[in-house]
Amino acid sequence: MLEELKQIVYEANMDLPKYGLVTFTWGNVSAIDREKGYFVIKPSGVDYDKLKPEDMVVMDLEGNKVEGKYNPSSDTATHLELYKAFPNIGGVVHTHSPWATSWAQAGRGIPCYGTTHADYMYGEIPCARCLEGKEFDEYEKNTGLLIVETFKEKDYEAVPAVLCKNHGPFTWGKNAHEAVHNAVVLEEVAKMAARCEMINPEVKPAPQDLQDKHYYRKHGANAYYGQN
Numbered sequence: 001m002l003e004e005l006k007q008i009v010y011e012a013n014m015d016l017p018k019y020g021l022v023t024f025t026w027g028n029v030s031a032i033d034r035e036k037g038y039f040v041i042k043p044s045g046v047d048y049d050k051l052k053p054e055d056m057v058v059m060d061l062e063g064n065k066v067e068g069k070y071n072p073s074s075d076t077a078t079h080l081e082l083y084k085a086f087p088n089i090g091g092v093v094h095t096h097s098p099w100a101t102s103w104a105q106a107g108r109g110i111p112c113y114g115t116t117h118a119d120y121m122y123g124e125i126p127c128a129r130c131l132e133g134k135e136f137d138e139y140e141k142n143t144g145l146l147i148v149e150t151f152k153e154k155d156y157e158a159v160p161a162v163l164c165k166n167h168g169p170f171t172w173g174k175n176a177h178e179a180v181h182n183a184v185v186l187e188e189v190a191k192m193a194a195r196c197e198m199i200n201p202e203v204k205p206a207p208q209d210l211q212d213k214h215y216y217r218k219h220g221a222n223a224y225y226g227q228n
């Protein structure tokens, strides 16, 4: 079942080590078929160099495993909450990519310091707070709900990325390939922003007109946040 989507998710997962976003098994990609009501995700704890397309795990939208010899990724419940809350996304990525994870561990969102950031993400990339107390009882589900809460006043399509404090980044897109692309962009932007602050600790975000111009030029007339 869903063999084509398994192949897509397998290839997207293999892009994570290809772009230097993961070490060992520290990451996962999924994609959803909303018409069929299933999503496909990487299996938990399987080394990337041993992964095969047929190893991908098929889940329903209640979080039940439908097909697959392995357990689904430990972050599956987070992916599911994002699919439920963000209707226009088709793929989700989670990694521990070093620069984005460093911002997450520092508990800071990433300001927009330049055009590379502005071309892909509108304004600051937020850092969601860390879970507390009993919230850890349903860790992965509540991580997803916390991301959704963080985007209550933000356009998830204009900022397809979030940092989870003391954990790491999640990105999304209209499909798995775009979600991986956004994960690569996030890591590069996180690296540049950290170095920018090292070079000039007084640095300020890029002028709003520059941010608007670059985001608008790439995403079209209705792209400005809040002007749709």
Ligand SMILES: O=C(CO)[C@@H](O)[C@H](O)COP(=O)(O)O
Residues within 6 Å of the ligand: 025, 026, 027, 028, 042, 043, 044, 045, 046, 072, 073, 074, 075, 094, 096
């Ligand atoms: O955040 C974590 C663990 O801290 C997970 O993302 C793992 O790094 C990947 O887990 P699997 O996808 O292999 O279950």
